[in-house]
Amino acid sequence: MKKERHILLLFPHPDDETFGAAGTVLMHKRKHGTKVTCATLTSGEMGRNLGNPPVANRETLPIVRRQEFERACEIMEIDELLHLGYRDKTLEFEDIQEVASHLKEVIEKVNPTLVISFYPGLSIHPDHDATGEAVVEAMKQIPEAERPTLHTKAIAAHSVKEIGEPDIVHDIDELMDQKLKAIDAHESQMQEVSAITKQKLSEGDEDTEAWIRYEEFWTYEF
Amino acid sequence: MKNIEKNAVQAALDTFSGKQMYVHFEMTNGAYAAYRHGKFHAAGGYVRNARQDIKHGKITGDGPYRVGLKTENGWIFAEGLSVFEQNDGSLYLYGFDEQEKLSIALQLSTAPF
Numbered sequence: 001m002k003k004e005r006h007i008l009l010l011f012p013h014p015d016d017e018t019f020g021a022a023g024t025v026l027m028h029k030r031k032h033g034t035k036v037t038c039a040t041l042t043s044g045e046m047g048r049n050l051g052n053p054p055v056a057n058r059e060t061l062p063i064v065r066r067q068e069f070e071r072a073c074e075i076m077e078i079d080e081l082l083h084l085g086y087r088d089k090t091l092e093f094e095d096i097q098e099v100a101s102h103l104k105e106v107i108e109k110v111n112p113t114l115v116i117s118f119y120p121g122l123s124i125h126p127d128h129d130a131t132g133e134a135v136v137e138a139m140k141q142i143p144e145a146e147r148p149t150l151h152t153k154a155i156a157a158h159s160v161k162e163i164g165e166p167d168i169v170h171d172i173d174e175l176m177d178q179k180l181k182a183i184d185a186h187e188s189q190m191q192e193v194s195a196i197t198k199q200k201l202s203e204g205d206e207d208t209e210a211w212i213r214y215e216e217f218w219t220y221e222f
Numbered sequence: 223m224k225n226i227e228k229n230a231v232q233a234a235l236d237t238f239s240g241k242q243m244y245v246h247f248e249m250t251n252g253a254y255a256a257y258r259h260g261k262f263h264a265a266g267g268y269v270r271n272a273r274q275d276i277k278h279g280k281i282t283g284d285g286p287y288r289v290g291l292k293t294e295n296g297w298i299f300a301e302g303l304s305v306f307e308q309n310d311g312s313l314y315l316y317g318f319d320e321q322e323k324l325s326i327a328l329q330l331s332t333a334p335f
Contacts, residue, residue: 046248046268048250048252048323048324048325049322049323049324050223050316052322054223054305057223057307057314057316058246058248058314058324058329059314059329059335089268124254125254192321
């Protein structure tokens with residue numbers, strides 16, 4: 001694992017960062033004391049899970065999710081949180097160049113050595129793909145000499161067929177419990193996923209273990 | 223948020239008659255529907271802060287309930303509603319699917335959301 005001075009996570013919904021990179025963040029922290037900033041583009045205000053029984057309504061969900069995000073980031077030992085103020089489910093309809101300019105400002109201000117986000121077009125949710133697209137566009141506008149490395153997550157089933165195997169696979173092994181705790185922190189969203197995941201892990205289900213244990217990234221080539 | 227009490231919802235709807243209201247309306251079966259269920263068709267949509275002149279509104283059915291609002295220029299209709307929340311000047315109506323995920327929301331408010 002290469003030493004990074006500062007990592008910036010750029011994800012659209014509070015909880016994407018946890019599923020995608022919780023173990024990776026903790027590994028960088030443990031090995032190199034890397035500083036980590038996590039930016040969420042939206043507050044996940046259109047999430048379908050309001051908790052079971054409900055802990056929020058449509059108007060209070062963003063407040064609840066912000067609190068859950070803060071708690072999850074605390075568990076992931078993240079140093080700095082940023083809310084970029086977009087609205088859930090609208091990212092693909094924003095002017096991509098405007099979002100890219102905004103993200104470029106954020107990247108330049110945070111000044112990371114590594115950015116982690118989604119791979120555009122292979123990330124299932126339209127907000128994920130739009131975020132990946134805007135991040136790539138923002139990075140292109142940064143002169144090559146100053147451009148941080150970009151690691152992307154591709155989660156669509158046909159990703160390997162499209163772009164090959166991921167070049168980075170982190171086995172987070174002993175950090176799995178801490179990642180599961182961070183997932184649990186997104187309580188309003190994750191009750192069902194968390195319960196099923198724990199059940200399958202206790203049954204020794206290999207796919208579920210692999211899903212939590214191996215965090216995969218594709219280095220984006222500009 | 224509690225299970226719909228038909229009389230309480232009807233009383234709230236009655237207070238909106240003849241008023242200009244802001245409407246948040248959404249339906250969804252989830253952005254991950256296709257990913258999780260293979261060929262399942264992901265469909266949904268939402269309207270936020272549509273300003274509507276309400277003529278009258280009615281709640282019908284025995285649960286899940288239906289709500290229809292006759293407006294100056296048309297209609298608003300929602301079905302599959304099972305819970306509600308009422309605040310000063312606003313009424314939130316929701317329906318959840320079999321996994322307790324939100325599938326429909328109709329919110330009315332005298333002020334924008």
